[in-house]
Amino acid sequence: MNGLGTDGGGSTHNTVSSTHNTVSGDAVIVGPLLMAQHIEGIQLPPPPPDVPPSQGPMPSRVFVNRTKELADLRDAALSLAAGPGPGVVLVVGVGGVGKTQLVAQAVRRELHERFPDGQLYVDLADHRRDGAVDLAAVLGEFLRALRVHKDYVPGGLAERTALFRSVAATLRLLVKVDNVQHAPEVRALVPPQGLLVATGRRVLPSLLMDGAVLIDVAPLDGAAGTELVRRWHADADEGTAADVVRLCAGHPLALRAALEWLAARPQLTLDDVVRDLTAGRYGTGDDGVREAMGMAMGAVGGTGEGGVGEAVDSVLDSVVAGVSGHTRHLYDLLGVLPGTTATADLLTAVGATGVDEGLGELLSCRLAVLVESSDRPRRYRLHDVVRAHARLRARALPEERRRAVLRLVVDFYADAAAHGDALVLGDRFRIQPPPVRPLSELAARGTLFTDRADALEWLDAERVNFRAVIRVAADEGWYEEVWRLCESLWALYHSRKHLADCVESGLRGIEAAQHQARPDVEIRMRNQVARAAYELGDLDRAESQLDAAADLLGLAGDPRLSGVVQESRGLIALARGRSEESPGAARERAEEARQLFERALAANRAVPDPHGIVVQSYNVAQALVAGERWADALGVLDEAAETARTTGDEPMLPRIDLVRAHAFAGLGALDRAVAAAGAAADAAAGLKQFAKLDQALELLTALADRAEDRPLRAACEEKLGALRRTMGLRPPAAPTA
Template sequence: MDERKGGAAATTHNSVSGNAVITGPLVMAGRVETLSMAPAPPGVTPRQIPPATASFVNRTKEIDRLRSIADALRDSHVPGIIVLSGLPGVGKTELVSQWVARALEPSYPGGHLYADLEEGRRDGAVDVSGVLAGFLRSLGVHPEFVPASLGERTALFRSVTSGRHTLVVVDNARQAAEVRPLVPATGLLVATSRTSLPALAMDGAVSIGLEPLDDRAGVELVRGWQVTDMDNAARTLVRRCSGLPLALRAVGEWLAKHPQLSLADAVRVMDTTGLPASQDGTASMKTVLDMAYADLSDPARQLYRILGWLPCTSVTAGLVAAAGVPAVDDAVGELITAHLLVVVRSCDRPHRFRLHDVVRTHTRQMASGLPEAERRAVLRGVVEFYAAAAAHADILVLGTGRFRLQAPPTRALEELCPSEQMFTDSAEALEWLDAERGNLLNLLRAAADERWDDMVWQLCESLWALYHSRKHHLESIEAHGLGVEAARRNGRADAEVRMRNQRARAYYELASYGEAGRELALARTLLGSVSDARLSGMIHETQGLVALASGNHGDAYALFGQALEANSSLDDTHGVVVQSYNIGQALVAAGRLQDALDVLDEARVTAVDSGDVAMLPRIDIVRARALQGLNRLVPASEAAMRAVEQANERKQYAKLDQALSILSELATGISDARLRAACEAKLRELHRGVGVPSEDD
């Protein structure tokens, strides 16, 4: 039983004979040459750096230094690294945004990539592999061609950025190891950090320290507020704020809401706290944030406190509503106006916001007094929201035909988020899942701690659509580990089998076959406790895949046979086709080529008759390999040609890549130079379309 979705019916060739030659080799070249490849998506060069703001002063020296260092590094034709360090709230990200807006628009034609590592940080660690996957997709790499492992993603990132000057900006880096894989092959990486990351000096990094604003620059910033009582009050205010632009802007917003008050009044309010300014600016920021918090409406204060302890990396209107905050739009708007929430630039829906890291510390302090019962009630509502939304997304991405243990969600998407649409189709649903990865995993952990076991394993079941499609295998392993424990506590042997199988698939994709085998062995001990044959079919199939990848062809053949028997007992035609295809793969690997053809020919007939056309390219690719091994090169070429046409028609680009590569090999065997040249040309066209370099690039 394949965890993936089957295909929909479509027209295809009805001739399925493994021996028939439909066109002959000379005509096949013309078929390849006239193949209308799916056009690549519009080429949009990423420009992801947060936009510069109007309220910016001084920093001329730092911008000039950034410009001169970047120019020198670009002329050296080697990738450069700059570390911009300074206190929280000192304006590191804003400085980079101003530099990009003023000096870099014509430069770095490869694009401007941006990541805030704090958004993906969990338990102190960053999923750098996930950041790279996002960068690759932004640079035009099709998701099917994003590799699984960190090493492979790093290598592809360097290949894609080779020869195309690319700027990468990474906020809130803590360690050199978080930065190194994100350095482009050609271009520049700028990392902001609270420290200078001295380990990066070994990589040639140049360090720039950003100091707080001095009195003159701070007063210039305050002058932009168009207040009347400048002079000593402005200088005093700058010093009370320790020269931190974030603190000064927050005071400016506070004054804008109280036009009857002066700068001197703001200073007096700050002085009433009795907090001295500490060396790192912490006390100053707390004073300013206390003022801002006291001036919020009750719904905005409620939201501010909730954000202090909810384990979420970003905020949406749906999340706020699920937390029980009234007047959602007004509450969010207040926090944005007060510079307490930052808008996350993203082309996906819905709109997202995040807390500045300095503000997050303050929200935790404000949330410390919340009653435990209130905390649990809010957390429960938010987890239920995400569990239902993820279930909707899973159905859109993988279809209603996928076998699921959980019941369909009872609340419609419109009910979950009345104020805006979260997603409307399969592509948007997958993007939503990916954008919410940090929230989903953190809330899954929180739900596991609370022993809300039914929601934990159900959420894991829904997350297969994300983890498998986007190859977030390490996260899948952690999440499904929580799912296994939840299902066990829940007394759901069937759910535990499902969780272990999905976890084993992640290990399998990472080539950790020993770990996959251990998960499957534990799942297999539970099969006597479950009645649904689909679960045993899943376990046998995954065991077969692990055996096949490990070179145990006989074991793979037997296991796929057991999976086929389970699917046959359920009259699951798609499952029968999938397992027959798997058996064919095992037979080809074992050298039993004619036996493989017999199985695959029958599987192809069944797929055509049942409309399971998504399996046809897979089947014909393996048929081509079997025929090639039997030295029947012309029918092998025809099988590969069919696979090319079918994969292209259905936009199965990874299979199209395989089929064209096999057909190119076969063209050499049948001495058809025109066919080989046509295949190589289409491969180059395909690789350009999916954003990966060809071998001859």
């Protein structure tokens, strides 16, 4: 939240040098033609580069056999692409058998030409939480990849689904989805005019009933596997190569790992690999653990018999045993980490040495891969089959060692999130003190992030890891770190609208606060959950959280906590008022909201918190406008604007002017309403508050229509269309008054 508000006002105060219209007191009213010219002159940001997204793993240069599967995939894709509407292809096989690589090869060879508007990719394993996928987060990433500005990405799943379908309605898109487990996960991501290719480990009958085409990918047979081995080792004896294929059960991942390991040891031969795998030389030393690994790998492979899994297990045991000591230590640390990706900064923080060399060795052995990311640090992950192996190895570590590593992970993320929060939301009200460890100490070299934009990208890139870290901290009983993380991550969850994450983490934060007997923290956590539920449209859930928080206010000393609860209650009352059919009932809701915002305002004045005073005054004025008390609202807004200018709180000024424009319009003073909306548009453009600029232009269009000001309406419509095109949306339909 900013101050006590979360209206998005921000706390980074920018000075804007632009022409302002004065609309309080003796208003200076710009004539209709001049106002139209002024709107035409508002500078919009340049549109993003018109480059189609090209996401997903890169194809390997060495790829053998799969001739039938490639042909089947090509024929299915081309047939579906030629038909009406979207198409779905389901590629099924055991883990690590090469499904993703098969799709990458098909795209490189032929399919990319059929989908000129881009390729989107997601691995659903990164978004799965307790068996369910956060589809809203996936669609948010897709929309951003399609150049929809973050300010235009809505919070709820239904709204994101609708926007994705609208933006992609005329695009020929290829959507690639890995690790699908359930048919609804696929249906939600199908592009309206393109093709979705999903990979998974089992057939989904309901998807086939919808018309999806099934491609089955089996392990390589002896001939194909031998060809692959001899591609890597041209001088390999055919019989020896066949033995390697047999010992690896034709599993491409196991073959690749074994041959990459050998390539790094020129003193050894393929016969050495066969001998070592046959002898099981690199076992774990614990038959029980080895048996558990074999069973788990079989389950991961999905064969039902464990044959492929046991072969992969043996190969991975051999490869890991043959790497250097610090690389093996690094591998074991990766098995302990609760998330899915890691950076060199994190690995250094948890005690790894020779991190760069170790990561390089893991990459060369194909045990780890680089992950695409929009932020600066390089991110690494283990293939999910390898990750299962690493995590089973980690179970053999002494409990105190494993727990010590997890504690270092949690501390790293708690401090990093706090620094990120400070950069993103600035000087807002927080319960936790600033972290003792400076930001520079968290990075192996340089810093994790340098400014607000960097910090937000880093937090977003770590979102899946944060979820896992909060769960681990809760399970281990590190309750202070749980709520610290939850409080800091409001900067991410609210800015990027990861509302499901906010609810999940907030509920854990509530439990942590109760364990620590911290009513102040519990109030804060319940308010965050309530705000996320409010933005998701679940007003009943939001109110129940606020009721529980209100019961604790007598135990909390800081008046700002009362303010945040009253503000949230006021926003819910306004939302309920908008849905009331009776004008009288709507006015009653508006009056209820006004009283709640007045209490929040009083709480901010008691501190005092200047930004909170501005935000709550603005909220009071919104409630007055909703209650049709136009003149009263103008007085509150004039005072709020003066405080904002005095304290350098420029980001609130466009919001204040928007409400002022509605108040003037309610009084019938259309010229002043136009001037106020114009001032809001001007300031919002200067501050790059594009969502507020959009609102101002929409309001100006409606006001111009009421005033029968055709030049102004035409100017606003043209500017609004240009803005939405720049923001990644299609031009809007003509607004009505």
